[in-house]
Amino acid sequence: MKSRTSSLLTVSFVALLVLIGVATFVVGYSARQAQIRVRELNEAGMASDDNLDTIRTNVYLLGILTRDYLLDSDAASAAQYTTQYETIRSSTEKSFDNLSALTDSQFPQNTLNALREEFAAYSDITGIVLNWSEEQKRRLGPDMLRRRLRRRMEVFALTEKVEQLVTASLEHQREEITQSDQQLRASLGWTSVIALLLGFMISALTLIHTTRLERRSYSSELELRRLSGQLRSTQEHERKRLSRELHDQVGQLLTALRMELNAVQRSVTGSEGTLRLASAKHTVEQILNTVRNIAMLLRPSMLDDLGLVPALTWLCREMSRSSGIEITIDADKEANALPDAHRTCLYRVVQEGLTNAFQHSGARKVQVGLAMDSAEVACTIADDGRGFDVNSSTRKGLGLIGMQERIRDLGGAVRIASSLGRGTRVEIRLPRPIPEVLNGTNSDRGRSRDRSDGIEASA
Numbered sequence: 001m002k003s004r005t006s007s008l009l010t011v012s013f014v015a016l017l018v019l020i021g022v023a024t025f026v027v028g029y030s031a032r033q034a035q036i037r038v039r040e041l042n043e044a045g046m047a048s049d050d051n052l053d054t055i056r057t058n059v060y061l062l063g064i065l066t067r068d069y070l071l072d073s074d075a076a077s078a079a080q081y082t083t084q085y086e087t088i089r090s091s092t093e094k095s096f097d098n099l100s101a102l103t104d105s106q107f108p109q110n111t112l113n114a115l116r117e118e119f120a121a122y123s124d125i126t127g128i129v130l131n132w133s134e135e136q137k138r139r140l141g142p143d144m145l146r147r148r149l150r151r152r153m154e155v156f157a158l159t160e161k162v163e164q165l166v167t168a169s170l171e172h173q174r175e176e177i178t179q180s181d182q183q184l185r186a187s188l189g190w191t192s193v194i195a196l197l198l199g200f201m202i203s204a205l206t207l208i209h210t211t212r213l214e215r216r217s218y219s220s221e222l223e224l225r226r227l228s229g230q231l232r233s234t235q236e237h238e239r240k241r242l243s244r245e246l247h248d249q250v251g252q253l254l255t256a257l258r259m260e261l262n263a264v265q266r267s268v269t270g271s272e273g274t275l276r277l278a279s280a281k282h283t284v285e286q287i288l289n290t291v292r293n294i295a296m297l298l299r300p301s302m303l304d305d306l307g308l309v310p311a312l313t314w315l316c317r318e319m320s321r322s323s324g325i326e327i328t329i330d331a332d333k334e335a336n337a338l339p340d341a342h343r344t345c346l347y348r349v350v351q352e353g354l355t356n357a358f359q360h361s362g363a364r365k366v367q368v369g370l371a372m373d374s375a376e377v378a379c380t381i382a383d384d385g386r387g388f389d390v391n392s393s394t395r396k397g398l399g400l401i402g403m404q405e406r407i408r409d410l411g412g413a414v415r416i417a418s419s420l421g422r423g424t425r426v427e428i429r430l431p432r433p434i435p436e437v438l439n440g441t442n443s444d445r446g447r448s449r450d451r452s453d454g455i456e457a458s459a
Helices: 002-071 075-102 109-129 134-267 271-298 301-305 308-323 333-337 340-361 398-409
Strands: 326-331 365-372 376-383 413-418 424-431
Touching (some): 002 075, 075 109, 340 376, 340 424, 398 413, 398 424
């Protein structure tokens, strides 16, 4: 299911990116083509206007040329009029060719051809007039001018019609461009809607998938913490059992053996036997001290018999003796009334803090404080060592992690303040538990033991 969800999200993301890319390309390409088409239409409109203006102007020029020739009595200037006529005729034909090239398939070519034929007939009359003699000019000139005026009006009317047709054709093309633009906008709108829907779908799937992963991660974290707490609890119970076995069974047997050796030593008279018995007695003393130290390190019996404050006092004294660090403790005696879970947690946390100060900080002085008020239990461990970078994950060992997990299991919080060269301060705060009845859940304290060596056990 996880693989299918990841594949679906991947495909959806790729589809969304492809859709956005295609839409962007299509919009850009269509906008560019529309700009090119609009520019071409504007240029075609301006060119058609210029060509029609040229045709009108040439019509006027032909009329003026005809009138001037009929009124001019100088025969030597006939060649000049012929040259002007050919120039006007050539310019007009060029304008007609340009109009034919500008118009599209929807433009009525027959109208343009009719205009061309009308202009050709109009200009041919001028060509005929240019070949008249002086007698023909005087006799036929006035009538020719009147006929030219009427013919010129017909040419102008046809020119207006052509202009209207050209304008209509350009407007039709502009409408097509407008429709294409509207279709493009509609396509862009649908593309945006599809992209939004696909984006919402991807967001929803991502959110659901992320929520599931967070829930699984949270459940796994809770399960790991629960297993870790059970492991620590089992470890403490096993340490307590081993400590009691070593202290009660092995310690009592060694004490009994020492007493027997004392009795045998009193009955032996030889010097050699006395020395051997003294050596065996010394060996038994060393074994007894070793067993007692191991039992105290596993779990000090005074933590259950006398309470938290005597156990912490003994721990500070032993750590100071073995490490050479000056350790001072200021503890509230009310902490002895804490339940077993709180006493064990605070003892192990202080033990871990002192071990870190001895092994890593290079401290010369360590201060341990334990105070209680109506709401919480506060414990501090401060040293004057070299310190470390709290934000560096590489310096966060298993000891600190175990310390934090122990405090978190009881609903407390731990704060570690440290900087390079300025020492380390560990602050622990636990919510104060409801006072327990000694005969109930806190039955470990006050438990009497049958020891043959009671004085040494309570030292």
